[in-house]
Amino acid sequence: xxxxxDQRALSAIAADPRYQALVSARARLxxxxxxxxxxxxxxxxxxxxFDKALLxxxxxxxxxxxxxxxxxxxxxxxxxLTGVYVAIANRRFDSQMAEILRSHGA
Amino acid sequence: MKALSSAVAxxxxxxxxxxxxxxxxxxxxxxxxxxxxxxxxxxxxxxTLWITKVAAARTRTASDFYTAGGGITGFQNGLAMAGDxxxxxxxLGISAQIFADGYDGLIYSTGFLVGWPIMLFLMAxxxxxxxxxxxADVVSYRFAQPPVRSFAALSTLLVVTFYLIAQMxxxxxxxxxxxxLPYTVAVLIVGVLMMLYVLFGGMRATTWVxxxxxxxxxxxxxxxxxxxMAQAGFSLEALFARAVEVKTEIxxxxxxxxxxxxxxxxxxMGPGNFIKDPVSAIxxxxxxxxxxxxxxxxxxxxxxxxxxKEARKSVLWxxxxxxxxYVLTFIIGFGAIVLVGTSDFYQDETGVLRGGSNxxxxxxxxxxxxxxxxxxxxxVAFATILAxxxxxTLSAASAVSHDLYATVFRHGNxxxxxxxxxxxxxxxxxxxxxxxxxxxxxxxxxxxxVSLAFALxxxxxxxxxILSLLWSGCTTRGAAIGGTIGLLTAFVLTLLSPAVWxxxxxxxxAPFPYSSPAIFxxxxxxxxxxxxxxxxxxxxxxxxxxxxxxxxxxxxTGIGASAASDH
Numbered sequence: 281x282x283x284x285x286d287q288r289a290l291s292a293i294a295a296d297p298r299y300q301a302l303v304s305a306r307a308r309l310x311x312x313x314x315x316x317x318x319x320x321x322x323x324x325x326x327x328x329x330f331d332k333a334l335l336x337x338x339x340x341x342x343x344x345x346x347x348x349x350x351x352x353x354x355x356x357x358x359x360x361l362t363g364v365y366v367a368i369a370n371r372r373f374d375s376q377m378a379e380i381l382r383s384h385g386a
Numbered sequence: 387m388k389a390l391s392s393a394v395a396x397x398x399x400x401x402x403x404x405x406x407x408x409x410x411x412x413x414x415x416x417x418x419x420x421x422x423x424x425x426x427x428x429x430x431x432x433x434t435l436w437i438t439k440v441a442a443a444r445t446r447t448a449s450d451f452y453t454a455g456g457g458i459t460g461f462q463n464g465l466a467m468a469g470d471x472x473x474x475x476x477x478l479g480i481s482a483q484i485f486a487d488g489y490d491g492l493i494y495s496t497g498f499l500v501g502w503p504i505m506l507f508l509m510a511x512x513x514x515x516x517x518x519x520x521x522a523d524v525v526s527y528r529f530a531q532p533p534v535r536s537f538a539a540l541s542t543l544l545v546v547t548f549y550l551i552a553q554m555x556x557x558x559x560x561x562x563x564x565x566x567l568p569y570t571v572a573v574l575i576v577g578v579l580m581m582l583y584v585l586f587g588g589m590r591a592t593t594w595v596x597x598x599x600x601x602x603x604x605x606x607x608x609x610x611x612x613x614x615m616a617q618a619g620f621s622l623e624a625l626f627a628r629a630v631e632v633k634t635e636i637x638x639x640x641x642x643x644x645x646x647x648x649x650x651x652x653x654x655m656g657p658g659n660f661i662k663d664p665v666s667a668i669x670x671x672x673x674x675x676x677x678x679x680x681x682x683x684x685x686x687x688x689x690x691x692x693x694x695k696e697a698r699k700s701v702l703w704x705x706x707x708x709x710x711x712y713v714l715t716f717i718i719g720f721g722a723i724v725l726v727g728t729s730d731f732y733q734d735e736t737g738v739l740r741g742g743s744n745x746x747x748x749x750x751x752x753x754x755x756x757x758x759x760x761x762x763x764x765x766v767a768f769a770t771i772l773a774x775x776x777x778x779t780l781s782a783a784s785a786v787s788h789d790l791y792a793t794v795f796r797h798g799n800x801x802x803x804x805x806x807x808x809x810x811x812x813x814x815x816x817x818x819x820x821x822x823x824x825x826x827x828x829x830x831x832x833x834x835x836v837s838l839a840f841a842l843x844x845x846x847x848x849x850x851x852i853l854s855l856l857w858s859g860c861t862t863r864g865a866a867i868g869g870t871i872g873l874l875t876a877f878v879l880t881l882l883s884p885a886v887w888x889x890x891x892x893x894x895x896a897p898f899p900y901s902s903p904a905i906f907x908x909x910x911x912x913x914x915x916x917x918x919x920x921x922x923x924x925x926x927x928x929x930x931x932x933x934x935x936x937x938x939x940x941x942x943t944g945i946g947a948s949a950a951s952d953h
Contacts, residue, residue: 282462290936290939290945291943293939293943294935299942299943303942306942307505309459310507310508311508313503314503314504314507314508315506316506317500317503317507318500318504318675321496321497321500321671321675322668322671323492324496325664325667325668326664326667326668326943327848328493328657328667329663329664329667329668330664332656332657332658335489335656335657335658336489336653336655336656336657337656338655339631340623342623342626342627343626343627343630343652343655344622344623344626344655345489345624345655345656347489347492347655347656347657348489348492348596348622348626348655351489351492351493351495352492352716354496354499354500355495355496355499355709355712355713356709358496358499358500358502358705358709359706359709361503361703362502362503362506362701362702362705362706363702363706364730365503365507365698366506366698366699366701366702367505367512369544369698370695370698370699374694374695377942377943381945
């Protein structure tokens with residue numbers, strides 16, 4: 281492929297509505313998941329800063345406090361959301377992107 | 387790779403035999419602790435030097451040196467990233483904090499983990515598609531090279547140096563204690579070994595050292611947590627109940643009334659004194675979360691995998707292993723309260739741990755596995771520091787050779803061989819500097835340096851990366867000057883904070899009252915880049931903005947991204 285044809289293919293990809301839809305869907309997913317992680321973590325910190333007693337409250341009749349499932353839950357949430365993004369990006373987005381690139385001969 | 391990993395397995399079996407022999411001898415001599423630890427550590431060093439030798443034979447070009455030729459898989463890279471991130475500070479430090487205060491240690495753990503998903507969601511694929519050797523490749527992609535590269539190199543050197551000092555001083559003190567070696571000798575051993583790995587084996591050796599260390603650390607911590615849970619009948623509630631009981635007894639024995647003692651015992655199940663004011667809390671959390679996504683030695687690992695798909699998988703594996711590790715640390719910390727906190731063997735008369743407050747996990751290893759397991763955990767702690775220090779040095783060496791020397795100084799005309807020579811020279815320099823700083827800071831309080839490194843990364847690198855990747859209006863001036871402003875704000879505010887101004891320099895009440903600068907310095911970095919770019923009317927600014935479309939296309943599609951092994 282010559283440089284000029286290369287350039288034309290690239291511009292065609294950038295102008296392709298399917299490409300634009302895919303890129304904005306991927307960005308949207310990234311921002312939403314980031315916002316979930318960010319606000320859950322900041323919320324946890326605010327809870328610690330303003331209402332320590334709530335997190336120290338025992339649950340289930342024993343000594344285990346509410347803070348334990350909340351803290352461990354945050355760790356699990358981080359891992360699960362990471363898995364969700366990788367599954368969607370590596371399966372759906374990557375194959376759609378490959379399809380679009382193939383249709384432009386790139 | 388397959389041949390190498392089976393060879394690794396065989397040599398692990400081989401080295402285990404002399405280690406066992408030494409363990410038996412050691413017990414007879416009543417110095418079991420030291421001999422087992424030294425034998426196991428020697429075995430680890432032998433294995434890693436052999437890895438370095440194999441890697442050295444395959445390290446010929448700059449690409450081999452910086453990125454292991456780009457042929458690492460997502461799983462391997464995920465383990466190596468976890469190895470880079472799970473430092474001795476988090477293993478010993480967090481379990482010690484739980485041993486002392488209970489719940490507070492969990493707040494640290496969550497803060498250290500939440501940066502990983504953010505890094506994946508906003509940056510991972512774009513980083514892989516735009517970069518080649520260093521994160522400066524990504525930030526400077528569409529900009530004038532010298533100013534942006536200089537900023538990125540300055541920031542890398544600052545972050546790495548502070549992180550390195552904390553690791554070296556920690557290493558010296560730990561080794562002095564566990565192995566009975568003098569501090570200077572310990573620091574020297576770490577410096578020399580780390581230099582050997584990086585100098586001869588480059589990224590390939592560093593990656594495999596990280597993987598071996600990560601596997602050792604995860605196995606050791608899993609065994610400890612399993613034994614703790616077995617003692618508690620595999621019930622977390624039973625473990626917590628016993629820990630509260632122990633803490634109550636200790637408080638009662640110290641002269642508290644029954645009511646006070648029960649209250650103090652129960653306090654380990656909720657947040658304690660870790661967070662004093664809301665501003666410090668949010669600020670510290672921001673530094674940990676956003677700093678993770680700006681650490682140069684972590685970002686560099688994105689370029690060792692072949693494509694964006696593997697880059698994403700690396701983050702998933704890394705997040706999984708690190709999260710699992712923090713859950714283990716939590717159990718280990720509570721296990722230490724129950725098994726170490728009740729025994730006079732591990733504490734002096736005043737209830738202080740022998741060897742210092744960071745030794746909770748080390749004593750727990752002895753309590754559950756005797757001298758043999760204590761030796762294993764000591765060797766793991768040493769190996770951990772060694773691997774982290776090697777990763778840091780490699781990252782500093784690439785900033786100097788790739789960003790400063792090859793791009794700024796030689797204007798991109800340096801050959802791969804020249805660049806390689808320069809990175810090896812820098813590695814020697816960094817090794818000497820690390821030993822020197824380790825010795826100089828022996829008696830200083832270095833606890834704040836890791837959080838300083840995170841604050842710098844969050845305030846300089848993170849805004850520069852995000853805005854150059856996602857905002858078309860970002861310009862050369864904005865990224866270079868604005869990024870530096872973010873960096874300096876974090877640096878100066880840390881100097882003025884209580885941990886440095888009052889505790890380290892002894893200058894009285896600190897002008898900046900909060901424990902972390904991030905809540906001010908991160909917005910300062912973003913604002914500075916934004917404003918400077920906005921008012922940048924230079925001809926270069928027009929070029930910068932024009933370049934965004936092409937950068938975006940490559941970042942999103944990976945077309946033209948540097949492939950694996952492009953020698």
